[in-house]
Amino acid sequence: MLAVEVVDLVKTYGRARAVDGLSFEVPAGKVTALLGPNGAGKTTTVEICEGFRRADAGTARVLGADPRDPRLRPRVGVMLQSGGMYPGAKADEMLRLVAAHHAHPLDPDALLARVGLVGAPARTPFRRLSGGQKQLLSLAMAVVGRPELVFLDEPTAGLDVRARHDTWDLVEQLRSAGVTVVLTTHAMDEAEKLADQVVIINRGRVVAAGAPIELKGGGADGELRFRAPGRLDLGQLLTALPVGSRAVERAGGHYIVSGTVDAAFVAAVMAWCANNGVPATDVRVEQRSLEDVFVDLTGSELTP
Numbered sequence: 001m002l003a004v005e006v007v008d009l010v011k012t013y014g015r016a017r018a019v020d021g022l023s024f025e026v027p028a029g030k031v032t033a034l035l036g037p038n039g040a041g042k043t044t045t046v047e048i049c050e051g052f053r054r055a056d057a058g059t060a061r062v063l064g065a066d067p068r069d070p071r072l073r074p075r076v077g078v079m080l081q082s083g084g085m086y087p088g089a090k091a092d093e094m095l096r097l098v099a100a101h102h103a104h105p106l107d108p109d110a111l112l113a114r115v116g117l118v119g120a121p122a123r124t125p126f127r128r129l130s131g132g133q134k135q136l137l138s139l140a141m142a143v144v145g146r147p148e149l150v151f152l153d154e155p156t157a158g159l160d161v162r163a164r165h166d167t168w169d170l171v172e173q174l175r176s177a178g179v180t181v182v183l184t185t186h187a188m189d190e191a192e193k194l195a196d197q198v199v200i201i202n203r204g205r206v207v208a209a210g211a212p213i214e215l216k217g218g219g220a221d222g223e224l225r226f227r228a229p230g231r232l233d234l235g236q237l238l239t240a241l242p243v244g245s246r247a248v249e250r251a252g253g254h255y256i257v258s259g260t261v262d263a264a265f266v267a268a269v270m271a272w273c274a275n276n277g278v279p280a281t282d283v284r285v286e287q288r289s290l291e292d293v294f295v296d297l298t299g300s301e302l303t304p
């Protein structure tokens with residue numbers, strides 16, 4: 001079951017192609033992260049899926065319907081990067097107002113407490129809330145109607161550590177309740193922690209998609225590095241390691257052995273060195289991160 005299906009989407013602003021033939025699928029009941037640097041086209045894509053913008057070409061289907069179909073409104077929750085608020089309304093009034101438009105809303109007070117907007121912030125006019133508090137209120141407004149699908153545009157940008165973790169907890173709870181979540185982020189740890197599926201976007205195109213573990217190369221997600229004098233027989237080393245392992249020598253006697261780097265892998269490399277009289281030094285293990293994947297795919301850093 002697909003909650004969102006985007007095929008060959010194109011959106012041009014003047015001469016710039018913000019979205020340039022972008023396709024991806026969002027499975028129902030899962031958390032999908034659209035990950036990419038500033039200006040990659042994430043917000044534009046999400047706003048087309050939310051029905052706020054029209055694509056120049058390609059299609060987006062949301063819960064089987066056109067994103068502009070008004071019947072989707074009660075079924076889809078939207079957290080915008082900004083806007084959509086009455087500046088003078090208090091946080092709790094805003095949330096109650098949105099809740100009143102839904103048949104079976106969550107309890108607004110309990111939800112405010114869950115996102116940490118209790119006491120004075122709940123009674124503060126929207127325009128006087130801090131940036132982080134505004135975001136937490138937007139998040140609450142996106143989920144108060146018990147939607148089937150939620151779009152969260154950079155839900156944790158600018159939040160402090162506590163609010164960030166509260167937001168992550170809320171996303172986990174949504175997933176447990178069977179809600180489909182699509183979020184945009186340029187935070188690697190966020191995508192890695194929350195997402196069942198990550199869609200990496202760069203310059204308006206999908207450059208890779210899959211579960212974080214798949215993107216990082218399945219099980220082969222680590223490197224063991226060490227230094228040793230002389231030229232080692234790496235072919236012989238590989239015979240001591242699981243099939244699929246790789247080993248390279250870099251200048252200055254640096255060796256990189258990659259594969260499923262678990263305790264047995266490290267033990268096998270060290271045992272081979274000991275048995276062959278190789279005095280390995282500077283031994284360290286590094287896990288391949290989503291950032292490594294991104295740099296490999298695009299040749300540029302994800303963090304601006």
Ligand SMILES: Nc1ncnc2c1ncn2[C@@H]1O[C@H](COP(=O)(O)OP(=O)(O)OP(=O)(O)O)[C@@H](O)[C@H]1O
Pocket residue numbers: 013014016018036037038039040041042043044045186
């Ligand atoms: N209304 C607009 N008019 C002109 N250009 C726009 C408009 N909206 C977005 N763009 C441009 O389209 C490109 C993609 O923007 P978009 O906001 O979709 O990226 P993003 O991946 O969400 O970035 P960020 O992480 O910074 O929010 C950017 O170069 C942006 O400047």
